[in-house]
Amino acid sequence: MNASQENLWPAPFASKSLDATVVVPGSKSLSNRYLILAALGHRPVRLVGLLRSRDTELMMDALRSLGVRCEIDEQVDTTVTVVPPSDGRFHGGTKVLCGLAGTVMRFVPGLAMFADGPVDFDGDEQAYARPMKPVLDGLEQLGACIEYHGEEGRLPFTITPPQTVSQCVKPSVVSIDSSGSSQFISGLLLIGSRVPGGLELHHTGEKTPSLPHIRMTVADLHGSGVRANADEHARVWTVQPGAVQLPETVTVEPDLSNAAPFLGAALIAGGTVRVPHWPESTTQPGGLLPGYLEHMGAEISFPVIDGVRYCEVTGSSHINGLGDFDLTAAGEIAPSLAAILVFADKPTRMLGIGHLRGHETNRLEALVNEITRVGGDARELPDGLEIAPVPAMNLKPAEMETYADHRMATFAAMLGLKINGILIKNIATTAKTLPDFVNMWTNMLA
Ligand SMILES: O=C(O)C1=C[C@@H](OP(=O)(O)O)[C@@H](O)[C@H](O)C1
Ligand SMILES: C=C(OP(=O)(O)O)C(=O)O
Incomplete structure (x- = not known):
């Protein structure tokens, strides 16, 4: 059986650094x-x-x-x-x-x-x-x-x-x-x-x-x-x-949590990704995202071009691990942050997110399974998740499970930027909040 018969989507590998503008739909x-x-x-x-x-x-x-x-x-x-x-x-x-x-x-x-x-x-x-x-x-x-x-x-x-x-x-x-x-x-x-x-x-x-x-x-x-x-x-x-x-x-403002896989891609692949219509102030927890990415080593700016405010994220080749990191306020973006942190220089313990066990799937268990599947190092904590660095040569492609969870699917796509050959089961599960994900992701890399 070939990949498409098995409903496997080959996650695109980032062969060069990014320079993309991604329009994210409503929250x-x-x-x-x-x-x-x-x-x-x-x-x-x-x-x-x-x-x-x-x-x-x-x-x-x-x-x-x-x-x-x-x-x-x-x-x-x-x-x-x-x-x-x-x-x-x-x-x-x-x-x-x-x-x-x-x-x-x-x-x-x-x-x-x-x-x-x-x-x-x-x-x-x-x-x-x-x-x-x-x-x-x-x-x-x-x-x-x-x-x-x-x-x-x-x-x-x-x-x-x-x-x-x-x-x-x-x-x-x-x-x-x-x-x-x-x-x-x-x-x-x-x-x-x-x-x-x-x-x-x-x-x-x-x-x-x-x-x-x-x-x-x-x-x-x-x-x-x-x-x-x-x-x-x-x-x-x-x-x-x-x-x-x-x-x-x-x-309706754009979905700032759904911007996370795209903006996070700039850290994993290097280069720049910008999302237009980024609000100056917001009640969305995704408003915390630029600060988190900056902590990980990205350069962040909010240029206004032709009256439109962008969030622009530029990554280098280096990602900082965050040590103990309280994510109680924004557990919804944990899977996207986890994908970036797989490539970080130091361990991170994302804390305050035990309730992710009751999300679309048990996300803590799912993230440990999938990080381990590609050769990474992660373990569940009573109230969170610990991710430790492994040498890049130990990371290997795999067929990734998505658990009917849109954020596990985008998480796997993020890993695919740097681990060549990742196949993702049921990428269509992204339709929960991002029905056009495959096109958006492919265009970002074009
Ligand atoms: O009220 C909302 O719109 C949401 C609240 C959060 O739920 P939890 O508090 O269960 O994490 C978040 O994770 C979910 O994606 C959306
Ligand atoms: C937890 C999430 O969704 P839901 O609104 O179904 O709880 C989520 O989108 O990350």
């Missing part, structure tokens, strides 16, 4: 938050630059099944107008398919609270392994009834909304442990202003992963006219009751 996290917030409003919202990928299609299909219209512009398919149900009530007696999308499985259940009947939730079989319980416990505390059809606390399940909406004037107090994912907090905050009396959400766990993503939720609520407050030290978030309404038109 998954912002796209799916805006879709939810638009659905909770009372007037149509036009989203410009929306990510069109598996995760956002799943979100739009979920909203459609709840009675929300998501109209794709005929000329520009990244412009989508969201029309909420006229009476603000979502349709029940329906089924939501979550695929493997954390933002769908953790954000859409909150909408089911305001449906006129039960809503079934299901997803990919691999999604059954992803933790769900804290967000569903939160909805239960708000009066919903959850029926699990498989393992308790996992997909698939049915949510029956409360029969009568309480007339409470005080905020509903909800306590959950969100150390397994920031999305449990975000999922509850997004609907907080629709809870009569508002929401007071307590996180009882010791650790808060991906705090920037929670701040993004709070900022997007503010942008929808909702009063929300965070006491991150006390781990308490409050949302005042009131209307949710995004502006008439909202433009």
Whole structure:
């Protein structure tokens, strides 16, 4: 059987240093938050630059099944107008398919609270392994009834909304442990202003992963006219009751975490990669990326050309290992950083990312497997991953597993820049957030 029959993609080797500009599509996290917030409003919202990928299609299909219209512009398919149900009530007696999308499985259940009947939730079989319980416990505390059809606390399940909406004037107090994912907090905050009396959400766990993503939720609520407050030290978030309404038109920033494989390629292959429309300030954790790459030895600049702001990354032939490196804030970019660090001069211990075991796959285990497969040196830590340097001559090509995980696929492509002959299984899994990955990657190297 040849490579294409086995669904193997030959990762291109970088035979010369790079000089490329890569346009990265809209942010998954912002796209799916805006879709939810638009659905909770009372007037149509036009989203410009929306990510069109598996995760956002799943979100739009979920909203459609709840009675929300998501109209794709005929000329520009990244412009989508969201029309909420006229009476603000979502349709029940329906089924939501979550695929493997954390933002769908953790954000859409909150909408089911305001449906006129039960809503079934299901997803990919691999999604059954992803933790769900804290967000569903939160909805239960708000009066919903959850029926699990498989393992308790996992997909698939049915949510029956409360029969009568309480007339409470005080905020509903909800306590959950969100150390397994920031999305449990975000999922509850997004609907907080629709809870009569508002929401007071307590996180009882010791650790808060991906705090920037929670701040993004709070900022997007503010942008929808909702009063929300965070006491991150006390781990308490409050949302005042009131209307949710995004502006008439909202433009989505590029996905800065999805910029990581491309900008990281400049360190691995040498040369320069630039990404246009890099925001001056952002709530995306990917905003931390340029600083991380600089730490690893890259030169970073933000030139403005013809009014467009770029992030420009230039790598030399040397990559600094980072020693102990706390990545609690931005675990989502760990696979891309790991690929770069395989070629570093010193060991790195990426810490604060134990919750990656509950991502699309157990990413800590997957990264150790795949780094070891090419002859690298990596081990799992209780709360992270250690990567140690090995001489370049010990690194060898292999057939890389991707575990239905878009970031494991882009991770393998990054290794392929410097390890000639890498073959990647199911590169199409990048469609979760980057359907055009193969073209983008090939063009970057052209
Ligand atoms: O809210 C979001 O949009 C996200 C939050 C993070 O989840 P975790 O806190 O589970 O890591 C991140 O990893 C994920 O890709 C997107
Ligand atoms: C963890 C991720 O995704 P999800 O939104 O499915 O949790 C990710 O994209 O790295």
